[in-house]
Amino acid sequence: MENRDELRRRIKVMIVENLMLQVTAGEIDDHQPLFGPGSLGLDSVDALQLVVAMEKHFGLKIADQGIARRVLQSVDTMADAIQNGPPANAP
Amino acid sequence: MNHRVILITGANGGLGQAIARAFLNESPDNFLWLGVRQRRDAAEKLAAEFPDRCEIAALDVTQPEAWRALVERIVERHHRLDVLVNNAGFHADSLLAQMQPEAWHGVLATNLDGTFHGCQAVLPTMISQRHGRIVNIASLSALAAPAGQANYAAAKAGVVALTQSLAKEIARIGITVNAVCPGFIETGSLAPLDTEARKTMVARIPMRRVGRPDEVAAAVRFLACSDAGYITGSVLKVDGGIL
Numbered sequence: 001m002e003n004r005d006e007l008r009r010r011i012k013v014m015i016v017e018n019l020m021l022q023v024t025a026g027e028i029d030d031h032q033p034l035f036g037p038g039s040l041g042l043d044s045v046d047a048l049q050l051v052v053a054m055e056k057h058f059g060l061k062i063a064d065q066g067i068a069r070r071v072l073q074s075v076d077t078m079a080d081a082i083q084n085g086p087p088a089n090a091p
Numbered sequence: 092m093n094h095r096v097i098l099i100t101g102a103n104g105g106l107g108q109a110i111a112r113a114f115l116n117e118s119p120d121n122f123l124w125l126g127v128r129q130r131r132d133a134a135e136k137l138a139a140e141f142p143d144r145c146e147i148a149a150l151d152v153t154q155p156e157a158w159r160a161l162v163e164r165i166v167e168r169h170h171r172l173d174v175l176v177n178n179a180g181f182h183a184d185s186l187l188a189q190m191q192p193e194a195w196h197g198v199l200a201t202n203l204d205g206t207f208h209g210c211q212a213v214l215p216t217m218i219s220q221r222h223g224r225i226v227n228i229a230s231l232s233a234l235a236a237p238a239g240q241a242n243y244a245a246a247k248a249g250v251v252a253l254t255q256s257l258a259k260e261i262a263r264i265g266i267t268v269n270a271v272c273p274g275f276i277e278t279g280s281l282a283p284l285d286t287e288a289r290k291t292m293v294a295r296i297p298m299r300r301v302g303r304p305d306e307v308a309a310a311v312r313f314l315a316c317s318d319a320g321y322i323t324g325s326v327l328k329v330d331g332g333i334l
Contacts, residue, residue: 045260045263049264056219
């Protein structure tokens with residue numbers, strides 16, 4: 001299995017490159033929220049792009065919005081989903 | 092861009108045929124997928140004329156699964172999809188008071204739902220490419236809302252609104268979404284008009300003639316080309332000046 005730090009680094013690079021952010025991958029904290037207050041400042045269109053990019057780069061298919069919300073909380077939760085599979089959607 | 096992969100729905104009709112020819116003439120490297128439902132004679136003729144540059148695909152635009160399967164097939168083969176032209180549509184005119192529910196739902200399903208399903212099906216590929224062009228064929232009826240076309244006018248107005256909303260959502264990703272509103276165009280849909288009705292219709296057109304399918308196709312091709320890269324959410328009338 002891929003080293004967790006290396007995986008998180010690759011996720012950060014993917015985020016910066018796909019969303020054309022004005023920060024570097026190194027400036028993103030592993031647990032920093034992606035959305036909402038104190039976050040990286042992403043929005044729903046960014047989330048859409050991340051869902052597509054996760055499948056393209058890591059083969060992770062995110063089936064619906066509910067699961068996407070849980071996966072796309074931080075770089076760390078994205079790494080979890082890539083390594084362990086996406087969480088089941090809450091009923 | 093030299094090599095483009097283009098999907099056109101409603102490719103058997105007069106307008107679909109003209110749009111296909113416009114893209115075939117644009118570049119010898121363009122490859123066209125011709126989406127057809129029941130009738131496919133004209134599409135087959137075109138595919139026979141350009142056997143290495145066209146493929147016919149059965150597609151019921153009202154079925155999201157059919158869309159998914161077709162886009163998957165296209166991407167498997169070309170690893171890309173550059174242009175979608177949502178052209179499939181029909182009208183079933185009557186006064187609203189007499190309109191059968193089937194006429195309402197059928198027109199909405201093909202014209203509006205079909206456009207929705209098409210856009211949704213191509214988006215993952217276009218987002219992944221960070222490039223794409225979507226051109227939705229609406230109608231002057233969307234803007235003029237003529238009597239006797241409540242279903243068609245509502246569907247096409249929906250197409251215009253969908254176009255403008257989606258354009259805003261995905262502009263930053265490099266995907267443009269535009270609509271073309273043809274007026275009276277010389278296609279099979281004008282065939283039922285008798286001479287008097289045709290005269291009355293032409294008298295309403297400032298240019299005093301109906302449009303040719305290739306004149307609509309030219310607008311579609313332009314909106315899909317690289318020169319139109321900064322145009323998105325636009326609604327282009329091709330109507331001889333009626334509105």
